[in-house]
Each structure stands twice: as C-alpha cells, then as structure tokens.
Amino acid sequence: xxxxxxxxxxxxxxxxxxxxxxxxxxxxxxxxxxxxxxxxxxxxxxxxxxxxxxxxxxxxxxxxxxxxxxxxxxxxxxxxxxxxxxxxxxxxxxxxxxxxxxxxxxxxxxxxxxxxxxxxxxxxxxxxxxxxxxxxxxxxxxxxxxxxxxxxxxxxxxxxxxxxxxxxxxxxxxxxxxxxxxxxxxxxxxxxxxxxxxxxxxxxxxxxxxxxxxxxxxxxxxxxxxxxxxxxxxxxxxxxxxxxxxxxxxxxxxxxxxxxxxxxxxxxxxxxxxxxxxxxxxxxxxxxxxxxxxxxxxxxxxxxxxxxxxxxxxxxxxxxxxxxxxxxxxxxxxxxxxxxx
Amino acid sequence: xxxxxxxxxxxxxxxxxxxxxxxxxxxxxxxxxxxxxxxxxxxxxxxxxxxxxxxxxxxxxxxxxxxxxxxxxxxxxxxxxxxxxxxxxxxxxxxxxxxxxxxxxxxxxxxxxxxxxxxxxxxxxxxxxxxxxxxxxxxxxxxxxxxxxxxxxxxxxxxxxxxxxxxxxxxxxxx
Ligand code: SF4
Ligand code: SF4
Numbered sequence: 001x002x003x004x005x006x007x008x009x010x011x012x013x014x015x016x017x018x019x020x021x022x023x024x025x026x027x028x029x030x031x032x033x034x035x036x037x038x039x040x041x042x043x044x045x046x047x048x049x050x051x052x053x054x055x056x057x058x059x060x061x062x063x064x065x066x067x068x069x070x071x072x073x074x075x076x077x078x079x080x081x082x083x084x085x086x087x088x089x090x091x092x093x094x095x096x097x098x099x100x101x102x103x104x105x106x107x108x109x110x111x112x113x114x115x116x117x118x119x120x121x122x123x124x125x126x127x128x129x130x131x132x133x134x135x136x137x138x139x140x141x142x143x144x145x146x147x148x149x150x151x152x153x154x155x156x157x158x159x160x161x162x163x164x165x166x167x168x169x170x171x172x173x174x175x176x177x178x179x180x181x182x183x184x185x186x187x188x189x190x191x192x193x194x195x196x197x198x199x200x201x202x203x204x205x206x207x208x209x210x211x212x213x214x215x216x217x218x219x220x221x222x223x224x225x226x227x228x229x230x231x232x233x234x235x236x237x238x239x240x241x242x243x244x245x246x247x248x249x250x251x252x253x254x255x256x257x258x259x260x261x262x263x264x265x266x267x268x269x270x271x272x273x274x275x276x277x278x279x280x281x282x283x284x285x286x287x288x289x290x291x292x293x294x295x296x297x298x299x300x301x302x303x304x305x306x307x308x309x310x311x312x313x314x315x316x317x318x319x320x321x322x323x324x325x326x327x328x329x330x331x332x333x334x335x336x337x338x339x340x341x
Numbered sequence: 342x343x344x345x346x347x348x349x350x351x352x353x354x355x356x357x358x359x360x361x362x363x364x365x366x367x368x369x370x371x372x373x374x375x376x377x378x379x380x381x382x383x384x385x386x387x388x389x390x391x392x393x394x395x396x397x398x399x400x401x402x403x404x405x406x407x408x409x410x411x412x413x414x415x416x417x418x419x420x421x422x423x424x425x426x427x428x429x430x431x432x433x434x435x436x437x438x439x440x441x442x443x444x445x446x447x448x449x450x451x452x453x454x455x456x457x458x459x460x461x462x463x464x465x466x467x468x469x470x471x472x473x474x475x476x477x478x479x480x481x482x483x484x485x486x487x488x489x490x491x492x493x494x495x496x497x498x499x500x501x502x503x504x505x506x507x508x509x510x511x512x513x514x515x516x
Contacts, residue, residue: 043368046368047364051376054376300364320350
C-alpha cells in the first residue's frame with residue numbers, strides 16, 4: 001500500500017507530469033483563473049469607489065465568487081445554434097483553452113525542474129502561445145453570427161499586429177543573453193542584472209503587447225461587449241462560454257510567467273530558507289509571485305482605460321510598438337557591446 | 342483632438358502615466374457606496390417611491406389614470422361598501438377607482454401632482470422584491486391598503502449622506 005502511494009507521489013512529482021498538470025500547468029492555471037478574475041472585478045470596483053463581489057464568502061470579500069460563477073456555467077445549458085458549424089463550435093473553445101495553456105509546459109520552474117529544456121525553449125513558448133488566437137478565428141467563423149465574424153476578423157488583424165513585435169522584443173532579450181534557453185537566461189540574470197534593468201524598452205513593449213494579445217483593457221477589442229456583444233463568443237453559453245472567457249486569462253498567466261523569466265530574474269533571488277521540499281517549492285513560489293504581480297498590474301488597466309478602437313490599437317502596434325521592439329534589439333546590442341568593453 | 346500637444350508622443354506617454362496614477366489614487370480613496378441590505382441611506386424629502394392611496398378622499402375623477410405616461414394607473418369599476426358593511430348593497434351605484442400596476446410604473450410622480458384632492462402621495466419605500474409579476478398589480482382595494490414595506494433579515498443601519506469638501510460624498514450615522 002505504502003509502495004503504491006509512494007509510486008503515485010513519485011509519478012506526480014516527476015517533472016513530466018508535474019509541470020503540465022500541476023504547476024505551472026492546468027491546476028495552478030485554474031487557481032490563478034479563479035483568483036485573478038475576482039481580483040480584477042474587485043480592483044475595478046475599488047477604483048470606481050464601489051464594493052464589487054462581496055456576498056459569496058463575505059469574510060474574504062467574496063473571494064470565491066468565481067467558484068459560484070463556474071458552478072453556474074457548469075449547470076447552464078450549452079446551446080448550440082442550428083446554423084452553427086457544430087464541430088467548430090464545440091471544439092473551438094476547448095482547443096482555445098488548451099492551446100492557451102499548452103505553452104506552460106515549456107516553462108522551467110527552477111534550474112533543475114522542467115519538463116522540457118532545449119536551446120530554443122523561448123521560441124517554443126512564444127510559438128505555442130500564438131496558437132490560441134487562431135481558434136478565436138475558428139470560433140468566430142463557426143458560430144455563424146455577424147458579431148462573431150466581426151470579432152474573429154478583429155482577432156485576425158490583431159494577431160499579426162501583436163505577435164510580430166512581441167516576438168521581436170522577446171528575441172531582443174535572446175540577443176542580449178546570447179541564448180534562447182529560459183533556464184540559462186535566469187542563470188545569466190542572477191549573474192548580471194535583471195532583464196528589465198538591462199533593456200527596459202523591451203520590457204515595456206513586451207508588457208503592452210501582452211495586454212494587447214490577451215485582450216486586456218485598453219485592448220479588449222475582440223470581445224468589445226458594448227459594440228459587438230462578445231465578439232466570437234456571442235453565441236456561447238454554459239461551460240463552453242466559461243472556457244472562452246478563461247482562455248485569455250490563462251494566456252495572460254503563461255505570458256506573465258514568461259515575462260517574469262525574461263525580465264524579472266525568474267526564480268532568483270531565492271529566500272534563504274530550508275525545509276523539506278524547499279528545492280521544489282521555493283523557486284516555483286518566487287516565480288509565481290512575480291508572475292502574479294504582473295498579472296495584477298495587467299488587470300488593473302481595466303479600471304483605468306476605456307477601450308481603443310481597432311484602428312487606434314493597430315496604429316499603436318505598428319507605429320510605436322513595432323519600431324520600439326526593433327529599437328530594443330539595438331539597445332540589446334548596445335548593452336552587449338558596452339558590457340564587453 | 343483640439344489640443345495640439347496630443348500629437349506629441351511624449352505628451353501622450355505622460356497622459357498614460359497620469360491615467361494610471363489617477364487610477365492608483367482612487368484605489369486608496371474611501372468607497373462612495375454603502376452595503377445596501379445592511380446599510381440603507383436616508384432618502385431626501387420629496388423622494389418618489391411607492392404610492393400611497395387614500396381611497397376615502399378620492400373623487401374618482403380619473404385624472405391620475407389619464408396623465409400616467411406609462412399606463413400604470415388604471416381605473417377599475419367597483420361598488421364600494423358603506424362603512425361598517427361587509428358587502429356593498431345592490432342599489433349602490435358602481436364607481437371608478439384607480440389601481441396601480443408597479444410592473445409599468447416609472448415613478449414619475451405625475452399622478453401625485455395631478456390629483457386634485459391629494460389622495461395620492463409618494464412614500465419613501467422603493468426597495469421591494471416580488472416573486473411574480475401578478476403580485477405587482479394592485480387593484481383599488483389593495484392599493485388603498487397601503488404601500489408595500491421592504492423586508493430586511495436584520496434591521497439595517499441607517500446612514501445619512503453628506504457633502505464632503507474633499508471626498509464629494511460621505512456618510513454619517515442617521516441616528
Ligand atoms: S408615478 Fe407616474 S408612472 Fe407611476 S402611476 Fe403615477 S403617473 Fe403613472
Ligand atoms: S386618486 Fe386623485 S386623481 Fe386619481 S381618481 Fe382619485 S382623486 Fe382623481
């Protein structure tokens with residue numbers, strides 16, 4: 001009996017299962033989802049001098065509001081419209097959610113704990129992350145609805161506008177560190193300085209593009225509730241809708257983890273603590289906290305900004321962020337040459 | 342864009358920073374709303390809530406039903422019983438009395454203003470939950486029985502809104 005338990009524990013703690021399933025994968029993604037959506041509503045409420053969610057578990061300020069919402073989504077009937085493309089309609093949200101979180105598998109959580117280490121793990125994360133918006137297009141097309149189509153098209157416009165500068169500004173960091181291996185990047189940052197101090201331009205660009213690609217405010221253009229209802233997700237109800245809503249937050253979570261590794265020194269510096277399992281828990285916790293701060297900052301934007309029009313967002317991306325990302329590559333080279341002198 | 346300075350990216354960047362700082366400032370400003378079912382605010386005089394109907398001074402003129410913009414007030418034909426009698430006697434002529442449908446009423450107060458005898462009056466109540474639409478319709482008899490009262494699980498704290506120079510709106514205990 002003990003043997004079996006140990007075997008299961010061993011299996012769970014092996015990186016190939018722990019990373020995709022527990023942290024930073026599925027389970028922690030769900031936990032983050034529950035927290036961050038509540039936090040976003042609470043923060044927006046506070047800035048607007050209201051209370052926000054309060055009555056589900058009142059002592060903690062309505063902290064499990066999202067559990068209640070999730071239960072409601074679970075028990076609501078997912079309606080599939082007659083005219084919709086059934087296959088695309090049903091599998092779209094599932095694949096959207098899955099592809100939003102799949103990039104987490106390539107994210108290391110300490111020097112020796114990762115499911116996947118490679119010379120190009122940065123590219124793997126970025127590349128897998130680009131998958132998700134494609135399913136927004138599928139959903140928008142498949143639901144056979146004007147708003148869905150418009151939302152899908154907007155997503156189409158935005159993919160190119162946000163992914164290209166995002167790749168470039170992330171690669172600026174790769175140029176700076178001279179590697180695309182995320183583990184090595186953290187190692188180098190602990191020797192030099194945090195990436196955000198070495199190349200602040202890339203950090204700012206990456207952050208804004210993160211907002212843009214996960215449709216946080218002020219770029220909530222694809223859903224745009226007040227113009228096109230919910231964009232691609234207009235026809236959705238029940239748990240399928242829940243998945244579409246969660247997907248962008250999960251993407252935000254993965255990108256925040258990446259941001260923490262690229263610019264904020266990953267799991268360094270570790271607090272000098274020793275307890276059983278600390279080799280696994282501490283680095284993960286530090287990384288998680290950094291990512292959480294980034295996420296909180298991104299959802300704070302909702303309370304501050306109204307929504308950009310799509311042309312404004314495209315202009316911002318192509319006129320300012322794209323040149324800025326290219327400039328950040330040069331900045332990296334400059335820092336690098338300054339370093340070697 | 343009337344202000345030409347907005348064409349400068351630096352000025353716009355400063356605008357973004359200002360916006361975020363303003364948001365941060367409001368994050369630590371005290372809230373302006375109250376926790377409704379536990380705390381209620383005292384309403385100002387002349388607040389237009391539910392309507393109280395005094396049947397004994399109503400002259401059945403029908404003006405309230407005529408003026409109502411939402412068709413919420415409606416005249417019902419009724420034979421009223423004499424005071425002290427159970428049912429109206431056969432020979433009593435039917436009369437018209439107003440009844441109200443709160444599913445339609447917009448609380449504009451026109452009926453209160455137009456009533457020549459002051460038989461209609463607003464009360465402060467504005468927060469009553471109904472289980473179905475039918476119970477929101479009050480024929481003359483029930484209308485005359487008085488406006489509905491809100492039900493609270495625990496008696497709420499009453500707060501009085503005051504103007505505060507710095508914060509705008511503030512609350513103080515009403516009693
Ligand atoms: S308050 Fe206005 S809407 Fe309501 S019954 Fe009177 S006249 Fe009609
Ligand atoms: S309530 Fe007033 S306005 Fe309406 S019928 Fe009676 S007297 Fe006339």
